[in-house]
Amino acid sequence: MTLSVKQLQCSRGDLCLFQDLSLELQAGQLLRLEGKNGSGKTTLLRTLCGLFMADEGEILWRGESIRKTPEVYYRELFYLGHQNALKLDLNPLENLQVLSRLVGQNVSEEVIEIALAKMGLAGYEDVPVRKLSQGQKRRVALSRLLINEAPLWVLDEPFVALDVAAVELLQSIIVQHVQDGGMVILTTHQAVPLPETKMQRLSLDRYV
Numbered sequence: 001m002t003l004s005v006k007q008l009q010c011s012r013g014d015l016c017l018f019q020d021l022s023l024e025l026q027a028g029q030l031l032r033l034e035g036k037n038g039s040g041k042t043t044l045l046r047t048l049c050g051l052f053m054a055d056e057g058e059i060l061w062r063g064e065s066i067r068k069t070p071e072v073y074y075r076e077l078f079y080l081g082h083q084n085a086l087k088l089d090l091n092p093l094e095n096l097q098v099l100s101r102l103v104g105q106n107v108s109e110e111v112i113e114i115a116l117a118k119m120g121l122a123g124y125e126d127v128p129v130r131k132l133s134q135g136q137k138r139r140v141a142l143s144r145l146l147i148n149e150a151p152l153w154v155l156d157e158p159f160v161a162l163d164v165a166a167v168e169l170l171q172s173i174i175v176q177h178v179q180d181g182g183m184v185i186l187t188t189h190q191a192v193p194l195p196e197t198k199m200q201r202l203s204l205d206r207y208v
């Protein structure tokens, strides 16, 4: 299981954010993407998820272009962007049910309740998401990490809005996923310790 990025170039308008960017990530590895505000981290993550078109280069998953076999790639990819992608009128349980059905998963209510409880949301299962705090909303979105089956996680600033306990919890979930042979690509401006021996770092500052 390998993700290969070859000579990628991305622009926003007339501004070239990065070019000739290549990387390779294997099972059991983590990539920490670094760079100042506006350097193109979100653009790169969105490009890796097929949500933004690169000017040049290619992205291969298991040796095949993600454009050629998108159904394989999207089954094995979990993307969490800045937005939590939650329906405010639905409660956490309903949100997670809908979101897992969208990716073809049928997760039982019990499994979702366990995930919510692990994320510190026991007792909030039936509360409409609009009544939750920012950090609680983020915790609902992050509960998806505990129920999805994708090996490749792409996480854009996952630690934002979390308190110290939730940061530690998320850290341990990421470490466990990597230990289990999964792959994680993330950005964070926070100094969160992650397992150095399994981690690659890539700074976009050298591309601008």
Ligand SMILES: Nc1ncnc2c1ncn2[C@@H]1O[C@H](COP(=O)(O)OP(=O)(O)OP(=O)(O)O)[C@@H](O)[C@H]1O
Pocket: 012, 013, 017, 035, 036, 037, 038, 039, 040, 041, 042, 043, 044
């Ligand atoms: N929708 C858009 N249209 C035009 N330009 C955009 C758009 N989104 C982002 N940009 C520009 O692309 C550049 C890279 O933005 P991007 O969000 O990828 O950076 P980032 O490294 O994730 O930043 P941050 O650390 O602030 O989240 C910025 O200069 C930004 O202004």
